[in-house]
Amino acid sequence: MLIDLRTDFVSTPTEEMIEAMARAARQPPSFGLRDDPIVAELEALAAQTLGKEDTLFCATCAAANQIAIHLHCRPGEAIVAEAGAHIITSEAGAHAALSGTVIHPLSAHPAVPRPGEVESAFSPAVPQRSRSALLWLENTHVGSGGTVLSREFMHEMILCARQGGAHAHLDGSRIFNAAAALGASAAEVGREFDSVAASLNKGLGAPMGAVLAGSRAFIGQATRVRQMFGGGWRPAHIPAAAAIVALRTMVDRIADDHARARELAAGLRGIEGLQVDLGQVQTNIVFVGLKSTFQAPALVELLRQRGVLAMQLAPDRLRLVLWHGIGRLQVDRTVEAFRDALHHALTATAAAPQRTHPIHK
Numbered sequence: 001m002l003i004d005l006r007t008d009f010v011s012t013p014t015e016e017m018i019e020a021m022a023r024a025a026r027q028p029p030s031f032g033l034r035d036d037p038i039v040a041e042l043e044a045l046a047a048q049t050l051g052k053e054d055t056l057f058c059a060t061c062a063a064a065n066q067i068a069i070h071l072h073c074r075p076g077e078a079i080v081a082e083a084g085a086h087i088i089t090s091e092a093g094a095h096a097a098l099s100g101t102v103i104h105p106l107s108a109h110p111a112v113p114r115p116g117e118v119e120s121a122f123s124p125a126v127p128q129r130s131r132s133a134l135l136w137l138e139n140t141h142v143g144s145g146g147t148v149l150s151r152e153f154m155h156e157m158i159l160c161a162r163q164g165g166a167h168a169h170l171d172g173s174r175i176f177n178a179a180a181a182l183g184a185s186a187a188e189v190g191r192e193f194d195s196v197a198a199s200l201n202k203g204l205g206a207p208m209g210a211v212l213a214g215s216r217a218f219i220g221q222a223t224r225v226r227q228m229f230g231g232g233w234r235p236a237h238i239p240a241a242a243a244i245v246a247l248r249t250m251v252d253r254i255a256d257d258h259a260r261a262r263e264l265a266a267g268l269r270g271i272e273g274l275q276v277d278l279g280q281v282q283t284n285i286v287f288v289g290l291k292s293t294f295q296a297p298a299l300v301e302l303l304r305q306r307g308v309l310a311m312q313l314a315p316d317r318l319r320l321v322l323w324h325g326i327g328r329l330q331v332d333r334t335v336e337a338f339r340d341a342l343h344h345a346l347t348a349t350a351a352a353p354q355r356t357h358p359i360h361k
């Protein structure tokens, strides 16, 4: 069996989820946009879990994010977001294409903006500038390796946004990881935000889907925008049935993934040729730096040959993401695969014939 550490959306559904989907598949599909009883049960459970009045089941977290942008902003308005946020790096410019928004990027580390930067982003409108309509936070922050934003930090940021008359949205694709790391509930993490998007298919292991959470009125409008964006999926009761099990059974175990991530990081740290910063491993993501001798594509291939799938982030950096199918055994096998792959690479380099350079006279 391959050990797939490229991301957490490769997580497989549990037996209980598979059984729930099989039962749902025998139910008659419903007709309307929001009248399926299983989807309604999921949306109510998600609302309770996230501490909001209502939620809307979406096929992806990117869809939930984009619906939120469309409702919070008008064309020409700005989203204030850290420069490495997923909506900037990985959603194909959808915020601009679908909602006509621009980004006011915050240059700093996701959890520590430079003093004054946020205040000035929301300072009273200057007519030459786009109005900052929306504060965008991502918790955990994937681009920096699963960094957790503290509740105090989020509170301060939201305060600035409110003072500037802006709304606040949380891209909580991994909100359950953030909650576990903060020792809080997901509802507490998302409490001050007007809207929260949360993935069900990452740490929680549902086969697909995300929810957008907010007030009842906001979710009512979100239903129309979801339809406008082509996301009014029906029938959705089969993935919804699995997502209910995910919310009921997988939230409390997510801290295990963080423990496995720390074990993996500690195991890799001892291997010659790798650079792993244990302090950076806050949740379920491990970044592995490669010392100059090795190139990421070659190492990814050597690992694949040894049954481990890793993702290349840069020529000298890999990403490993933990999820519920990765236990101690898989962690040990991964460390062993790295050790063996690097040994192989080093031996091959040493054995390679030395190039002779022509002498230019």
Ligand SMILES: Cc1ncc(COP(=O)(O)O)c(C=O)c1O
Pocket (backbone or CB within 6 Å): 059, 060, 061, 062, 063, 065, 086, 087, 138, 140, 141, 142, 171, 173, 174, 199, 210
């Ligand atoms: C922080 C963050 N937001 C949003 C998304 C989008 O999720 P989806 O693939 O469900 O659209 C991801 C995906 O990895 C993510 O990491």
